[in-house]
Amino acid sequence: SAVISQKPSRDICQRGTSLTIQCQVDSQVTMMFWYRQQPGQSLTLIATANQGSEATYESGFVIDKFPISRPNLTFSTLTVSNMSPEDSSIYLCSAADGSNEQFFGPGTRLTVL
Amino acid sequence: GNSVTQMEGPVTLSEEAFLTINCTYTATGYPSLFWYVQYPGEGLQLLLKATKADDKGSNKGFEATYRKETTSFHLEKGSVQVSDSAVYFCALSRGGGYQKVTFGTGTKLQVIP
Numbered sequence: 001s002a003v004i005s006q007k008p009s010r011d012i013c014q015r016g017t018s019l020t021i022q023c024q025v026d027s028q029v030t031m032m033f034w035y036r037q038q039p040g041q042s043l044t045l046i047a048t049a050n051q052g053s054e055a056t057y058e059s060g061f062v063i064d065k066f067p068i069s070r071p072n073l074t075f076s077t078l079t080v081s082n083m084s085p086e087d088s089s090i091y092l093c094s095a096a097d098g099s100n101e102q103f104f105g106p107g108t109r110l111t112v113l
Numbered sequence: 114g115n116s117v118t119q120m121e122g123p124v125t126l127s128e129e130a131f132l133t134i135n136c137t138y139t140a141t142g143y144p145s146l147f148w149y150v151q152y153p154g155e156g157l158q159l160l161l162k163a164t165k166a167d168d169k170g171s172n173k174g175f176e177a178t179y180r181k182e183t184t185s186f187h188l189e190k191g192s193v194q195v196s197d198s199a200v201y202f203c204a205l206s207r208g209g210g211y212q213k214v215t216f217g218t219g220t221k222l223q224v225i226p
Contacts, residue, residue, distance in 0.1 A: 043202070104149075
């Protein structure tokens with residue numbers, strides 16, 4: 001299994017600013033993913049973070065709004081750009097090691113004022 | 114496409130009551146099925162999983178059986194505790210941790226003493 005940490009755990013930001021969320025895995029993993037959980041909602045996949053290449057975005061999410069980096073096999077960042085109150089959510093990182101399972105980080109709770 | 118439907122909450126039970134949370138899915142082929150739990154203020158934890166028809170996943174007194182004929186994966190526990198209060202998500206993936214996970218909308222369980 002993999003243990004995942006995220007920073008920051010929570011933040012309150014002003015509209016129009018950007019926030020970068022970091023995700024660290026305690027072992028090398030092939031795939032990393034970023035999800036959004038809006039208040040009272042389920043999880044929605046934003047993108048798959050590919051090591052050494054551009055992230056693969058799901059329908060409705062674009063790189064300009066959610067740029068993602070994956071510099072190595074244990075680390076990824078998600079930036080929420082030009083934030084608005086609608087971006088207030090929990091953002092979760094997950095990692096897959098090839099087993100039938102994904103491991104999730106504790107999440108970053110973002111509030112945009 | 115893949116989808117997961119689970120019963121709406123919140124579900125309120127007294128301690129030691131029997132719990133059932135219904136989950137049905139739509140997917141091609143033979144997906145892997147999961148139950149995740151999210152305790153208040155925390156990230157997602159894998160509760161149990163099943164990877165093929167008739168498999169029974171179990172953990173912490175919770176059980177779910179992969180029923181391909183009814184495309185269901187209902188979560189059960191014989192005697193709930195206050196500490197089981199959380200949001201429960203049914204989910205599926207096409208197979209292998211590399212595949213994205215499709216989540217249901219979540220069911221909030223509140224157990225009262």
